[in-house]
Amino acid sequence: METLVKLIDKKLDEYINVNYPKTIFEAMKYTLSLKGKRLRPVMCLETVRMLEGDINTAIPSACAIEMLHVQSLIHDDLPCMDNDDFRRGKPSNHKVFGEAAAVLAGDALLTYAPQTIIEQSVNLSSEQLIKIIHEYTKAAGVYGLIGGQIADIESEKHHFERDKSDTLSYIHIHKTAVLFRLAVKIGCVIANAPDETVLELDDFALKFGLAFQIYDDIMDEISTFEEMGKTIGKDKVADKLTYTSLYGLDNAKKKCLELIRECHDIIDKYGSKVFEEILGIVENKLEARTNC
Amino acid sequence: METLVKLIDKKLDEYINVNYPKTIFEAMKYTLSLKGKRLRPVMCLETVRMLEGDINTAIPSACAIEMLHVQSLIHDDLPCMDNDDFRRGKPSNHKVFGEAAAVLAGDALLTYAPQTIIEQSVNLSSEQLIKIIHEYTKAAGVYGLIGGQIADIESEKHHFERDKSDTLSYIHIHKTAVLFRLAVKIGCVIANAPDETVLELDDFALKFGLAFQIYDDIMDEISTFEEMGKTIGKDKVADKLTYTSLYGLDNAKKKCLELIRECHDIIDKYGSKVFEEILGIVENKLEARTNC
Numbered sequence: 339m340e341t342l343v344k345l346i347d348k349k350l351d352e353y354i355n356v357n358y359p360k361t362i363f364e365a366m367k368y369t370l371s372l373k374g375k376r377l378r379p380v381m382c383l384e385t386v387r388m389l390e391g392d393i394n395t396a397i398p399s400a401c402a403i404e405m406l407h408v409q410s411l412i413h414d415d416l417p418c419m420d421n422d423d424f425r426r427g428k429p430s431n432h433k434v435f436g437e438a439a440a441v442l443a444g445d446a447l448l449t450y451a452p453q454t455i456i457e458q459s460v461n462l463s464s465e466q467l468i469k470i471i472h473e474y475t476k477a478a479g480v481y482g483l484i485g486g487q488i489a490d491i492e493s494e495k496h497h498f499e500r501d502k503s504d505t506l507s508y509i510h511i512h513k514t515a516v517l518f519r520l521a522v523k524i525g526c527v528i529a530n531a532p533d534e535t536v537l538e539l540d541d542f543a544l545k546f547g548l549a550f551q552i553y554d555d556i557m558d559e560i561s562t563f564e565e566m567g568k569t570i571g572k573d574k575v576a577d578k579l580t581y582t583s584l585y586g587l588d589n590a591k592k593k594c595l596e597l598i599r600e601c602h603d604i605i606d607k608y609g610s611k612v613f614e615e616i617l618g619i620v621e622n623k624l625e626a627r628t629n630c
Numbered sequence: 631m632e633t634l635v636k637l638i639d640k641k642l643d644e645y646i647n648v649n650y651p652k653t654i655f656e657a658m659k660y661t662l663s664l665k666g667k668r669l670r671p672v673m674c675l676e677t678v679r680m681l682e683g684d685i686n687t688a689i690p691s692a693c694a695i696e697m698l699h700v701q702s703l704i705h706d707d708l709p710c711m712d713n714d715d716f717r718r719g720k721p722s723n724h725k726v727f728g729e730a731a732a733v734l735a736g737d738a739l740l741t742y743a744p745q746t747i748i749e750q751s752v753n754l755s756s757e758q759l760i761k762i763i764h765e766y767t768k769a770a771g772v773y774g775l776i777g778g779q780i781a782d783i784e785s786e787k788h789h790f791e792r793d794k795s796d797t798l799s800y801i802h803i804h805k806t807a808v809l810f811r812l813a814v815k816i817g818c819v820i821a822n823a824p825d826e827t828v829l830e831l832d833d834f835a836l837k838f839g840l841a842f843q844i845y846d847d848i849m850d851e852i853s854t855f856e857e858m859g860k861t862i863g864k865d866k867v868a869d870k871l872t873y874t875s876l877y878g879l880d881n882a883k884k885k886c887l888e889l890i891r892e893c894h895d896i897i898d899k900y901g902s903k904v905f906e907e908i909l910g911i912v913e914n915k916l917e918a919r920t921n922c
Contacts, residue, residue, distance in 0.1 A: 456764045
């Protein structure tokens with residue numbers, strides 16, 4: 339996994355050259371270069387490797403998924419959204435570059451991602467490129483991330499179109515699971531996976547996404563700034579709809595570990611050390627906790 | 631032209647169905663449905679018609695260009711950018727839906743545009759689709775609209791990386807001309823135009839874009855809210871770098887009409903009534919003025 343993360347960091351840096359006007363390129367590169375786990379691009383590359391595709395073919399798409407993820411973080415942190423001053427342990431984008439540049443840096447990443455897929459991909463047919471970009475637009479847009487984010491914001495205002503449990507599940511699927519599913523789906527397109535594999539790995543990515551969001555909800559209650567690199571305890575202050583607020587800490591931990599076990603059931607037969615390592619991150623952190 | 635505008639209005643409405651979560655779809659549709667001149671999509675369709683392509687093939691792309699234009703208006707109007715309360719004669723997006731929803735509605739349109747091109751286009755090859763989306767990403771991103779917008783914002787803060795006249799020309803090319811060029815370029819891809827036609831029409835679109843921005847700068851000084859549907863005189867208050875502030879009203883009018891004449895020189899041989907009508911909008915309004 340470490341090798342893949344290094345490769346992604348290097349390529350993300352290479353793909354964006356600082357040009358005129360400097361501010362916008364610097365704002366794009368700033369949040370993108372903050373050290374993260376790079377889970378989504380790693381999952382994309384590992385899917386391709388596991389299915390015996392060529393991972394070099396997948397690097398631009400993997401980086402595009404991270405650009406989209408970072409775009410969503412930059413916009414989510416804005417004062418008019420979650421108003422977060424820190425991200426990955428550093429001041430968030432608008433704290434460094436101002437709100438206007440942060441809005442524009444997010445917009446820029448949102449279109450630079452598909453531009454990178456088109457310009458940097460090698461050995462992909464036009465049909466594959468169109469499929470990848472189509473999946474990208476669905477995941478990034480109103481039927482994906484944006485839908486999840488607006489439902490999240492509305493729920494903070496206690497404005498519910500559906501009941502709380504359906505709303506929570508909609509938010510988790512659209513705001514979090516969506517990018518893991520995108521990573522695995524693009525991997526399948528690049529490796530020309532058969533339909534049953536696509537369905538199976540999509541189910542894996544969905545379950546992992548839900549587990550990951552519950553894990554994040556738990557950590558917001560019991561973790562520290564040092565461990566997570568962002569402000570902790572904000573969900574409770576904002577009286578936010580989360581898995582822990584709706585079902586309690588114990589049930590959250592139980593559900594999360596159950597989902598991770600189901601992920602193992604799907605993925606173990608592929609014999610992927612990287613996916614084992616990713617599942618382990620959530621598993622080990624939760625099992626070691628005595629405070630939940 | 632009126633027929634084309636009606637067709638675009640109808641299709642824009644059809645392409646976005648209100649779904650869950652309602653707020654985001656309503657915010658997207660709100661600014662999109664405000665009556666505008668629809669110059670960019672009309673220019674796309676007319677390019678295709680003029681080059682004897684099938685305009686039905688171009689409707690999704692033409693609408694996508696308008697979605698991108700409206701996205702840029704929604705984000706430009708935000709309090710952290712130009713802070714405009716009105717657009718096309720109505721309250722701007724964030725005044726109706728709040729800042730968070732306005733940021734997200736812009737994000738949503740930015741990806742719904744290429745999604746619409748992929749999902750709604752018929753009779754286009756994958757190669758044509760990739761070319762269209764590539765042009766879209768370049769125009770929408772950091773080497774297009776976003777670059778122009780950030781240079782504009784920096785210039786308001788009197789922060790110049792280049793001299794004023796170069797900066798102004800960069801802003802006009804990237805913030806305004808870019809979408810007219812995109813419209814014509816996509817039209818050329820759809821109509822399979824030969825390279826020399828692409829270059830000639832690109833030159834036309836560039837010149838029209840520059841003329842249009844100078845016209846807009848002039849109108850900001852001498853027009854009224856009723857005529858333009860937006861707050862007037864803001865450039866002067868913000869001490870903004872505009873063609874009129876740098877070269878004076880008389881020179882601006884002269885330059886604008888000169889560019890329009892050059893546009894006529896290029897386009898007249900194609901015998902397009904629609905392009906004549908578009909050039910006429912700027913021409914007639916300026917020539918009728920005695921106050922500049």
